[in-house]
Amino acid sequence: MRNTSHRTVAILATVAALTVALAATVRAADDSNGNPLQAQIDHGKSTYAERCSHCHGPNMMNSGTITPDLRAFPDDKTRFITTVKNGKNNRMPPWGDVLSDDDIANLWAFISSRRKP
Template sequence: MIATVAVLTVALAVTVRAADDATGNPLQAQIDHGKSTYASKCSHCHGPNMMNSGTITPDLRAFPDDKTRFVTTVKNGKNNRMPPWGDILSDDEIGDLWAFISSRRKP
């Protein structure tokens, strides 16, 4: 009985690993898409490395680890300095941006 459970556990782990390899890492796909969206929509103000020294834009690598705040800021803009993007970017694109920015967070 224990041997059967062990064999089934290993088989399941191999199957899950194979499925991940076949479909790719969904989080990495989000990060990659977010990077592309950032380059085309955000880097003009926030800089190519998520910081634009000498301007009023914040270092996005230090943005608080708060997805709700991030989404709200992107959708609605901020203090008349950042325009709202809610009518331009889809919810998926904003989620992908969050995945990208979170992946580059300063420790």
């Protein structure tokens, strides 16, 4: 009976670990057309509200400041990631040590989903 109990606990722990890994993979994946999944956009929206909105505004624009209208940010993911990680011109602080690569990718998913036509 004792071996069965330990085996059951081990199986449950393995299933739990695999479930967490799968959930993380699904959250970070794009759909078959390369578009961000809604979960990425939602996570990016939350990160934006917490980390970015105080400078860039709650609607991705903050008139009267030097911050750009992020709704008009060029469709340049590499530039976005580099700017977020490294900062820019002593006006935007670097976030590379604060935000994970997934956080930044999710921010991009959110911002690019709100781009003005």
